[in-house]
Amino acid sequence: MKILVLPGDGIGPEVCHEAVTTLRALADAKNLSLAFEEDHAGGSAIDTYQDPMPDSVIEKAKASDAVLLGAVGGPKWDEATGDMRPESGLLKIRRELGVFANLRPVAVTDALAAASPLRPEAISGTDMLVVRELTGGIYFGQPKDRSGEPGAEDAYNTMRYTTPEIERVARVAFTWARRRGGRVCSVDKANVLVVSQLWRDVVTDLHAREYSDVELSHMYVDNAAMQLVVRPSQFDVILTGNLFGDILSDAAATLGGSLGLLPSASVGGPVGLFEPVHGSAPDIAGQGIANPVAMLISSAMMMDELNQPEIAAAIRAGVSHALDQGLRTADLHREGSTTKVSTSEMATAIREAALHSL
Ligand code: NAD
Numbered sequence: 001m002k003i004l005v006l007p008g009d010g011i012g013p014e015v016c017h018e019a020v021t022t023l024r025a026l027a028d029a030k031n032l033s034l035a036f037e038e039d040h041a042g043g044s045a046i047d048t049y050q051d052p053m054p055d056s057v058i059e060k061a062k063a064s065d066a067v068l069l070g071a072v073g074g075p076k077w078d079e080a081t082g083d084m085r086p087e088s089g090l091l092k093i094r095r096e097l098g099v100f101a102n103l104r105p106v107a108v109t110d111a112l113a114a115a116s117p118l119r120p121e122a123i124s125g126t127d128m129l130v131v132r133e134l135t136g137g138i139y140f141g142q143p144k145d146r147s148g149e150p151g152a153e154d155a156y157n158t159m160r161y162t163t164p165e166i167e168r169v170a171r172v173a174f175t176w177a178r179r180r181g182g183r184v185c186s187v188d189k190a191n192v193l194v195v196s197q198l199w200r201d202v203v204t205d206l207h208a209r210e211y212s213d214v215e216l217s218h219m220y221v222d223n224a225a226m227q228l229v230v231r232p233s234q235f236d237v238i239l240t241g242n243l244f245g246d247i248l249s250d251a252a253a254t255l256g257g258s259l260g261l262l263p264s265a266s267v268g269g270p271v272g273l274f275e276p277v278h279g280s281a282p283d284i285a286g287q288g289i290a291n292p293v294a295m296l297i298s299s300a301m302m303m304d305e306l307n308q309p310e311i312a313a314a315i316r317a318g319v320s321h322a323l324d325q326g327l328r329t330a331d332l333h334r335e336g337s338t339t340k341v342s343t344s345e346m347a348t349a350i351r352e353a354a355l356h357s358l
Contacts, residue, residue, distance in 0.1 A: 001032075001033065001034055001035070001065045001066075001306060002035050002037065002063070002064045002065050003023075003034060003035070003036050003037070003064060003065065003066050003067070003068055003302070004037055004038075004039065004057075004060050004061050004064040004066075004067045004068070005020055005036050005037065005038045005039075005067075005068050005069075006038075006039055006040070006041035006042075006057070006067060006068070006069045006070065007038065007041075007044075007069075007070040008040075008041045008042045008043070008044060008069060008070040008071050008072040008073075008086075008280060009042050009043040009044055009070075009071065009072050009073055009074045009077075009086065009280040009282075009285075010071060010073070010074050010279070010280025010281050010282045010285040011070070011071065011278075011280060011281045011284060011285045011290035012042075012069075012070020012071040012072065012280055013070060014285070014286075014288065014290050014292075014343055015070055015276065015290055015291075015292045015294070015295035015296075015343065016068065016070040016295060018292040018295065018296065018343060018344065018347035018351075019068060019292070019295045019296055019298070019299040020036055020068075021347070021351065022296060022299070022315065022318075022347065022350065022351045022354065023036075023299055023303075023311070024036075025351055025354075025355060026311045026314055026315070026351075026354060026355065026358065027311070029355055029358055030308075030310065030311060030358065032308065032311070037060065037064070039056075039057050039060060040057070041053060041057065041069060041072055041086075041089055041090075041093070042071075042072020042073055042077075042086035042087075042089050042090070042280075043072060043073060043074050043076055043077040043086045043280075045057065045086075045089060046077055046080065046084065046086065051084075051089075052072070052083075052084065052085065052086045052087075052088055052089030052092075053088075053089030053090070053092040053093050057093075058092070058093060058096045061093060061096070061097060061271060061273075062096070062097070062270075062271060064271055065271065065306060066271060066272050066273075066274060066302045066305065066306055067093070067097070067271060067272070067273045067274065068274050068275070068298070068299060068302060069090075069093075069273060069274070069275040070275070070276070070280075070295065071275070071276065071278060071279050071280040071281070072086040072087060072089060072090055072279075072280060073085075073086040073087055073279055073280050074086070074280050074282045074285070075282055091139075093273065094134055094135060094266055094273065095135055095140075097266075097269045097270075097271050097272075097273055098135065098268060098269030098270075099134060099135070099266035099267055099268050099269050099271075099272060099273050100133060100134055100135045100136070100165070100168060100169055100268040100269070101131055101132070101133065101134060101168075101169050101172040101173075101266065101267050101268045102130075102131070102132040102133075102134040102245065102249075102264060102265070102266045103129060103130070103131055103172075103176070103264060103265045103266075103267065103301070104129070104130040104132070104249045104252065104253070104262065104263075104264045104277060105127075105128070105129045105130075105262075105263065105297075105301075106126065106127075106128050106129075106130065106232075106252045106253065106255055106256060106262065107126065107127040107128075107256075108123050108124075108126040108127075108232075108255055108256050108257075109320070109323065110124075111320075111323045111324055112256055112257055112261070112323065112332070114257075114334065114337075115256070115257025115258060115332050115334075116255055116256060116257045117254060117255075117257065118229065118232070118255060122230070122231065122232075123232065123233070123255060124233065125233035126232040126233045126255055127181075127233075127236075128232065128235040128236060128237070128238060128252065129176055129180060129236070129237045129238070130237075130238045130240070130245060130248060130249040130252055131169065131172055131173040131176065131237060131238065131239045131240070131245075132240055132241070132242065132244075132245025132246065132248075132249055133161075133165065133166075133169040133240070133241045133242050133245060134242060134245075134266055134268075135242075136160070136161055136162075136165045136241075136242060137159055137160070137161060137241045137242030137243055138157050138158065138159035138160075138242065138243045139242050139243065139246075140242075141157060141158035141159055141160040142158060142160075143156075143158055144156060144157045144158060159193065159195045159241075159243065160195060161195055161198060161199060161241065163198070163202050166198070166199050166202040166203065167202055167206055168268065169239070169268075170184075170186070170202065170203045170206050170207075170239060171206070171210075172267070172268065173186075173237050173239035174206070174207070174210070174211040174214050176237055177211075177214045177215075177236060177237045178211075178213070178214060180236055180237060181236035181237075182213070182214055182215060182236065183214065183215040183216075183217070183235075183236035183237065184207075184211075184214055184215070184216050184217070184236070184237045184238075184239050185216075185217045185218070185219050185224070185235055185236075185237070185238050185239070186199070186200065186203045186216065186217070186218050186219070186239045186240070187218075187219050187220070187221050187224045187238055187239065187240040187244055187248065188200050188218065188219075188220065188221065188240070188241070188244070189220055189221050189222075189244070190218070190220070191220060196241075199241065200218055203216070203218075203239065204216070204218075221240070221244045221247075221248070224238070224240075224244075224248060225247070225248060225251060228248065228251050228252055228255070229251070232252070232255055238252075249277070250277075253277050257332060258291060258331040258332050259276075259277060259278035259294070259331075260276075260278060260290065260291025260292075260293060260294050260329065260331050260332070261291065261293050261294055261297075261332075262276065262277040262278065262294050262297075263276055263277070263294050263295075263296075263297035263298035263300070263301055264276065264277050264298060264301075265298065265301040265302070265305065267305060272302065272305050274298045274299060274301055274302040274305075275298055276294030276295045276298050277294060278294055284330075288342045288343050288344065289329060289330045289331075289342060289343060290329065290343050291329040291331050291332065291343070291346070292329075292343050292346055292347045292350070293319055293323075293329075293346070293350075296315055296318075296319060296347065296350055297315065297316065297319060299315065300312040300313075300315035300316050303315070310358065311358075313357075314354040314355070314357045314358050315350070315354050317353065317354060317357040318349075318350035318351060318352070318353040318354030318355075318357065319350050321349075321350070321353035321357075322346060322349040322350045322353060325339075325349070326338045326339050327339050327341050327345070327346055327349050328340060328341065328346075329341060329342070329343060329346050
């Protein structure tokens with residue numbers, strides 16, 4: 001299997017290195033042939049190719065079985081505009097790979113409950129998956145424009161969804177619900193937006209036709225934002241559109257106490273894109289203190305998608321073992337109750353426990 005690795009910028013290369021080392025070790029132990037090819041993305045691609053996501057990299061991605069991406073961006077490229085921004089490279093690769101569903105699991109184990117900004121009793125039992133539509137909605141809708149004279153300007157975007165776009169992402173959510181707790185909560189703003197009324201109708205129809213074994217509920221996005229911080233444990237799978245999903249998945253991301261824990265997978269096309277939720281963290285880059293867990297669990301999601309569930313399970317077992325032992329990178333360390341370790345020490349402990357669990 002061919003994996004394209006795009007380490008990107010900031011802490012991206014640091015955490016990617018650990019993920020690749022771990023995948024190599026586990027693949028060797030299982031006699032699985034994994035070939036890694038590395039290229040640039042984001043700021044490092046601007047420096048090398050004068051383009052944050054050149055077509056040559058897109059071609060390599062399409063010829064791979066999966067893409068593992070670190071993070072892009074940083075102060076060096078903050079002045080760049082339009083298509084020259086590192087983040088526009090991310091939008092391009094998502095669009096080119098046709099990955100219309102973004103999956104973000106958020107699970108808060110007992111070992112991590114103390115790090116959550118919520119009280120332990122409020123966070124206890126939280127284990128959800130946010131399924132966000134990624135290639136449609138208001139971020140891509142046409143027409144969009146900004147015009148007029150200064151002082152009297154006018155600007156608008158268009159939030160548009162079609163029935164097939166809603167159905168395909170809803171299928172992903174229902175399928176995952178069957179593998180998990182059997183419940184989908186579809187989040188919209190159907191009391192105000194006609195696009196949300198279509199969303200709700202399509203999800204309801206599809207559920208009745210094909211997924212009636214899954215429990216379906218609907219929630220307005222304002223209530224969902226509130227419920228996420230009041231009682232996050234009520235959710236199993238949250239299904240939502242691009243804009244609402246962007247906001248809600250970041251709110252859900254904070255529940256675990258550090259962005260450094262949260263993985264993501266973008267799927268739906270022939271080649272999936274696997275990346276941590278966090279950015280390039282320029283404030284801690286180059287210090288060897290970044291948390292590698294989000295990147296490692298992203299690589300576990302990749303192995304699941306590539307039908308290698310044993311390797312995926314071993315990585316997750318390794319993470320649980322290291323956390324249960326009290327090992328924490330600086331973002332989660334609490335003086336007196338956990339042991340502070342570096343990026344490579346954390347990843348080594350995870351790797352050894354993962355190999356042991358195979
Ligand atoms: P960020 O996620 O990079 O960092 C936010 C905070 O979380 C920082 O204090 C950082 O030190 C901490 N943090 C993040 N990941 C961590 C980890 N693995 N271990 C320990 N601490 C971690 O977000 P930001 O500061 O808003 O953005 C920095 C740059 O990253 C910007 O250029 C932004 O555009 C870019 N960005 C990229 C992506 C992506 O590549 N998918 C996502 C978000 C932001």
